[in-house]
Amino acid sequence: MTIDxxxxxxxxxxxxxxxxxxxxxxxxxxxxxxxxxxPTIFVLIFIFAISPARQASLAPFSSLVQAAENRxxxxxxxxxxxxxxxxxxxxxxxxxxxxxxxxxxxxxxxxAVCALAGMAMISNGSTPGRGPYGGNVNHVVDYxxxxxxxxxxxxxxxxxxxxxxxxxxxxxFLAECHGMSPRGDLREKLxxxxxxxxxxxxxxxxxxxxxxxxxxxxxxxxxxxxALRAARNAGLFVPNETIDRATRYVKQTQxxxxxFAYMLQGPRESAYPxxxxxxxxxxxxxxxxxxxIERGMKYLSQFPPGKQSKQRExxxxxxxxxxxxxxxxxxxxxxxxxxxxxxxxxLARQRQDGAWTSxxxxxxxxxxxxxxxxxxxxxxxxxxx
Numbered sequence: 001m002t003i004d005x006x007x008x009x010x011x012x013x014x015x016x017x018x019x020x021x022x023x024x025x026x027x028x029x030x031x032x033x034x035x036x037x038x039p040t041i042f043v044l045i046f047i048f049a050i051s052p053a054r055q056a057s058l059a060p061f062s063s064l065v066q067a068a069e070n071r072x073x074x075x076x077x078x079x080x081x082x083x084x085x086x087x088x089x090x091x092x093x094x095x096x097x098x099x100x101x102x103x104x105x106x107x108x109x110x111x112a113v114c115a116l117a118g119m120a121m122i123s124n125g126s127t128p129g130r131g132p133y134g135g136n137v138n139h140v141v142d143y144x145x146x147x148x149x150x151x152x153x154x155x156x157x158x159x160x161x162x163x164x165x166x167x168x169x170x171x172x173f174l175a176e177c178h179g180m181s182p183r184g185d186l187r188e189k190l191x192x193x194x195x196x197x198x199x200x201x202x203x204x205x206x207x208x209x210x211x212x213x214x215x216x217x218x219x220x221x222x223x224x225x226x227a228l229r230a231a232r233n234a235g236l237f238v239p240n241e242t243i244d245r246a247t248r249y250v251k252q253t254q255x256x257x258x259x260f261a262y263m264l265q266g267p268r269e270s271a272y273p274x275x276x277x278x279x280x281x282x283x284x285x286x287x288x289x290x291x292x293i294e295r296g297m298k299y300l301s302q303f304p305p306g307k308q309s310k311q312r313e314x315x316x317x318x319x320x321x322x323x324x325x326x327x328x329x330x331x332x333x334x335x336x337x338x339x340x341x342x343x344x345x346x347l348a349r350q351r352q353d354g355a356w357t358s359x360x361x362x363x364x365x366x367x368x369x370x371x372x373x374x375x376x377x378x379x380x381x382x383x384x385x
Contacts, residue, residue, distance in 0.1 A: 087354030100139030109157030111166035115173035116367035123374040152192025168223035175230035205249030222277035258299030273319030305341040
């Protein structure tokens with residue numbers, strides 16, 4: 001059986017996005033707080049801040065948050081992990097550029113790095129203008145909206161470095177901020193950015209580095225599928241055909257061992273980081289109970305944190321970022337075991353100043369590490385089950 005989030009309430013994030021999209025401006029501000037609050041605070045907000053009529057229309061939020069509170073497999077974040085997260089976020093915030101962007105060296109102003117830094121802060125409970133990192137998140141929104149070209153393409157920093165990665169992550173972040181940001185032009189620019197993704201899907205059903213209908217690889221495709229999922233959760237139109245074609249493409253890249261190849265053409269070897277991304281892409285497309293998911297999860301289970309990490313060093317944080325999402329959605333013992341091992345490994349890798357390091361940039365690594373460690377918070381709609 002395949003559960004399709006386009007056709008029902010199978011996913012908490014989809015319900016949340018729909019409710020935000022249907023709320024008034026006042027309610028959207030309330031929902032922004034409620035979305036990132038503890039369940040008890042959430043209930044108080046609804047009792048005292050929303051009229052009885054609006055409570056009825058937004059009732060799905062109450063049951064969704066209560067379900068999160070009662071979930072037994074959400075591994076608690078230890079005090080040591082809390083301190084590591086706080087050091088990492090403080091280090092990130094201190095390095096934000098004057099224009100609101102993030103990134104160092106060749107990655108300065110890169111939209112993907114900026115978006116990931118913003119998502120790391122939202123994962124801690126801050127929203128645009130609210131919370132300890134609310135100002136930082138606001139500045140990221142402003143920076144990325146300033147990078148939107150008239151045609152909708154989001155380009156900043158070194159545009160030669162996989163621009164569709166930057167575009168996809170930026171769309172994901174901006175979609176997460178939809179309904180929370182006071183920027184009146186966010187929805188219009190976001191809709192144009194989504195249009196770029198839809199228009200640049202190639203004949204195979206995937207995407208590659210440039211916003212053109214040329215070749216495709218499973219890594220960029222995963223990035224764009226999650227961007228479209230976030231946009232749809234926020235109430236923006238995404239054609240069913242686009243998701244269906246992307247789903248077929250990702251499934252075709254799966255190998256007999258359960259892992260995924262980089263492209264349909266050329267070498268077909270499997271690799272852990274892109275296989276984690278491919279599984280998340282299928283989950284993001286609404287494919288939950290399918291043979292491809294089962295085989296993919298079985299493949300990923302062969303590479304728990306700490307095992308062969310050195311061989312995957314170049315894409316270590318990328319792999320952990322996607323594996324965390326796959327394991328979180330799987331839940332149960334799979335998640336608990338994986339998170340405990342990943343947490344311990346990440347804490348051992350953190351520098352004294354709070355940063356994590358990578359050849360792809362320390363802000364990139366720190367943002368991804370903080371997102372992984374904060375997955376149990378369940379604050380970002382795109383990561384919710």
